[in-house]
Amino acid sequence: xxxxxxxxxSVLTTGLVALAALTAGGCDSGxxxxxxxxxxxxxxxxxxxxxxxxxxxxxxxxxxxAENDSPNSADVSYARMMIEHHAQALVMTxxxxxxxxxxxxxxxxxxIAAGQRPEIEAMKGWLKSYGKPLKAERHEHTTMPxxxxxxxxxxxxxxxxxxxxxxxxxLMTTHHQGAVTMASDVKGQGNNxxxxxxxxxxxxxxxxxxTRMRDML
Numbered sequence: 362x363x364x365x366x367x368x369x370x371s372v373l374t375t376g377l378v379a380l381a382a383l384t385a386g387g388c389d390s391g392x393x394x395x396x397x398x399x400x401x402x403x404x405x406x407x408x409x410x411x412x413x414x415x416x417x418x419x420x421x422x423x424x425x426x427a428e429n430d431s432p433n434s435a436d437v438s439y440a441r442m443m444i445e446h447h448a449q450a451l452v453m454t455x456x457x458x459x460x461x462x463x464x465x466x467x468x469x470x471x472x473i474a475a476g477q478r479p480e481i482e483a484m485k486g487w488l489k490s491y492g493k494p495l496k497a498e499r500h501e502h503t504t505m506p507x508x509x510x511x512x513x514x515x516x517x518x519x520x521x522x523x524x525x526x527x528x529x530x531x532l533m534t535t536h537h538q539g540a541v542t543m544a545s546d547v548k549g550q551g552n553n554x555x556x557x558x559x560x561x562x563x564x565x566x567x568x569x570x571x572t573r574m575r576d577m578l
Contacts, residue, residue, distance in 0.1 A: 363554015
């Protein structure tokens, strides 16, 4: 499992900061001073065993310490599955305006739809930016947590009034809990910072909506 951002800070950074503090105000070689003047404050980088320390420009130090967040298979699978997961939520929310009795249910359905449509587009854009197709070349036999069954969706489509409200809240609560589980999993298994950020957004938003829906029951 890849290290998360908190644990991926390189030993190099610690060495750079410590040595920069120790050498502040000291004398550098003429060429090093010239490079520092041209590129910004100089930073001392520890050399390999038996080698002298190097003076790096701020830009060079940043490049050397840049985090590699290349997406792995967990990141790609998450984006693909969450697009499908969100799509089912939109199917459910589209039924609420005409079938729900409760204004509160209609409002939460509208809020869910407003939040998940742009998230779908963001995940599609992320896949495209890395040259990944929206669907895997081979069918991924993965059961996504929280997904409603075909029978449950059919029952929701035929329900009306308070019966719809109760079923919608129950199904959507389970659906959201599944999304939170998926987002939590990719935070531990993925490697891409943007996917981690999107997962954080899913956890925050859908946890809040779960709390609101529980109060409706």
